[in-house]
Amino acid sequence: MSSPSREQLLGTAKLFIEAFNEFTPESVVRYRSPTCTHRLVPATLNSPPQSNTEYAGLIAALTTIMPTFHLRIVDGGEPVVDEVTRKVVLHLKSRSETAVGLYENEYVWMLTLSKDGKLVDDILEFADSLYTSDQLPKLKKAVEDAVKK
Numbered sequence: 001m002s003s004p005s006r007e008q009l010l011g012t013a014k015l016f017i018e019a020f021n022e023f024t025p026e027s028v029v030r031y032r033s034p035t036c037t038h039r040l041v042p043a044t045l046n047s048p049p050q051s052n053t054e055y056a057g058l059i060a061a062l063t064t065i066m067p068t069f070h071l072r073i074v075d076g077g078e079p080v081v082d083e084v085t086r087k088v089v090l091h092l093k094s095r096s097e098t099a100v101g102l103y104e105n106e107y108v109w110m111l112t113l114s115k116d117g118k119l120v121d122d123i124l125e126f127a128d129s130l131y132t133s134d135q136l137p138k139l140k141k142a143v144e145d146a147v148k149k
Contacts, residue, residue: 004117006081013079013088013111016120023069025056033119040125045132064146065099065139074106086113099142105131 004012016031029036029052038055040047050058062069071092073079080089088111096103105128112122 003083004086004113004115006083008117009081009083009086009088009113010079012113012117012120013090016111017071017073017090017092021070023059023063023067025060025063028059029056031118031120032123033114033121036120036122038123038125040127042126042129044129045127045136061143061147062139065142066096066103069094069096086115086117087111088113098139099146100138103135103139105135 012031019027019030022028032052034052036052037049039049071094074091074093077091081087090109090111092107092109094103094105094107107128108126110124110126111120112124113119114121
């Protein structure tokens, strides 16, 4: 089997982001391989790697306080594609109205795709650690409050 082309890798990355923006537990894992792992870094965020099931559970909890979530490539940003290692690097921004106010964050996501280039095997997410460490406790509390209702 030949390596997937740049176009195939970019196409899958775009489908992955489009599905993510549907923001349902099912859609966020639609283009992930069964063994995909999602890792949030830096380590100071104290976030363990998550399987598809764990990540879908996180999204299910978040949708109680964050009904929509939109990721987009930063204006003027160009994805970096390495065909040999099947990696696509995206500079992204997010926006969401939440129960605790507007959520806007910035990330670099490094996606490693499957050998055929059709699924995501690994996600390494670099988040704005200052913003994330400030917002996560607020979001967690809002989710806990929503569950109590």
